[in-house]
Amino acid sequence: MLILTRRPGEAIRIGDNIRVVILQSAPGKVRLGIEGPIDLRILREELYAQIRQDNQAAVAPQGVSLAHWISAPAEGDAR
């Protein structure tokens, strides 16, 4: 892992088109600004981990019956 020390207002570049700026730092917290291509996926790591877990939970088991949901789900029965 590359470790760099930066101060507020300073930045680092990743490749040719990603720029990470230190906007603010305080004890226990740092605020970052990230500039990059619009199609670059930038996520908080804990959100990515949550989505990864939810995706794996969404794999459908075999033998699923959807009849109940298609025919007549009760009002407010599906949230």
Next chain:
Amino acid sequence: MTATQQIEASTTAALSAALLPTRFGPLPFQPGQIWIAATPLPGFESLQRFGLISLQAERPFVWLQSLDDPAVSFLLVQAVHFGLRFAHLPAGTLPMVMVLLPGQGERTLRAHRQAPLLFDAQAGTLSQHIVEADEVEGDGVFAPQAKAAEPAGFAERVLALV
């Protein structure tokens, strides 16, 4: 089209279809019915090719089947069926959500609301659009009769089974 031309066309289509394993057994996918993951699905980074399978009796649900791993399939429905709206979606894409089936003791269908799958029928690609909780609006109540629309060219990319 003459009868001979119809036979030739169906024969050509049959020859160009690839018989691929799915949760429903081997199914013939035309090249245009194979969706490519433009960005990897978190948790399934090695899977690139997917098929959409629609069973007439299960509409509005559709199945997203991995064509790289037949054991991996997801139940999807258009986001509108859960009343979900997302900001800043790329034009021309169709947002669908993974459906989480009720577990033991549960009675409700839930949507994977922070990570809709966006289908680009023109490009034949799908990608997962991950949003923060405050970037999605809607009550999340499943409404099978909600009015849904599909972008041009989408239906042709779905393998429809009767």
